[in-house]
Amino acid sequence: MIIPGVILAGGQSRRMGGGDKGLLSLSGRRLLSHVIDRIEPQVAQLALNANGPPERFASFGLPVLPDSAPDLSGPLAGVLTAMDWAAAMGTDVVVTVSGDTPFLPGDLVPHLLLASEGMKAPLAIASSQDSTGVLRLHPTCALWSVALREDLRQALAAGTRKMMNWADGQGARSVAFPSAKGDPFFNINAPEDLEQAEAMIASAE
Numbered sequence: 001m002i003i004p005g006v007i008l009a010g011g012q013s014r015r016m017g018g019g020d021k022g023l024l025s026l027s028g029r030r031l032l033s034h035v036i037d038r039i040e041p042q043v044a045q046l047a048l049n050a051n052g053p054p055e056r057f058a059s060f061g062l063p064v065l066p067d068s069a070p071d072l073s074g075p076l077a078g079v080l081t082a083m084d085w086a087a088a089m090g091t092d093v094v095v096t097v098s099g100d101t102p103f104l105p106g107d108l109v110p111h112l113l114l115a116s117e118g119m120k121a122p123l124a125i126a127s128s129q130d131s132t133g134v135l136r137l138h139p140t141c142a143l144w145s146v147a148l149r150e151d152l153r154q155a156l157a158a159g160t161r162k163m164m165n166w167a168d169g170q171g172a173r174s175v176a177f178p179s180a181k182g183d184p185f186f187n188i189n190a191p192e193d194l195e196q197a198e199a200m201i202a203s204a205e
Contacts, residue, residue, distance in 0.1 A: 002044045004044055004086050006046070006078070007022075009048050009049060021188060022048075026198065047062055047064070095112065101187045103182065103184050115174075121145035123142065124174070125173070128179045136185075
């Protein structure tokens, strides 16, 4: 099965002071470079979902997909964009990941695909335990059936914004990933998160 992937990089980064988080430096490289290194080997084609001038991402050499519903916002709008892009290529599913998760599992896609087996409209969402032992869902890191895109389009138009509210209604399954060596879905929202990610990389070297 051909599985394309889309990095959701359209957040407003308010807690980082605005701008594109993916262009921040992490261990001497752009944050997005770390994400790309993790997900690109697992998919057949890869693109970025982001609005605004695409030229700012030119150095990554990936297609930049603006939201297909420009009057909407939030990660669900990015998921719809990913679905529309995958549908145009004739594929049945698409994987999305967040643009601020530099430690993604190297086996993310095969495990999501395995969990979705037997589903009429595959939808599998990653989960992991946080530092307190609580299981957390990561709906931006998921496998989505493109057959659901018109349902999602209608839900967005009706005001739906919370990812899990919509995903639960589609019968989404969750996939737990081990976090004994640290949460693989650790995401960078604030300056202190960036500092922690730097320390995590340094300790692994």
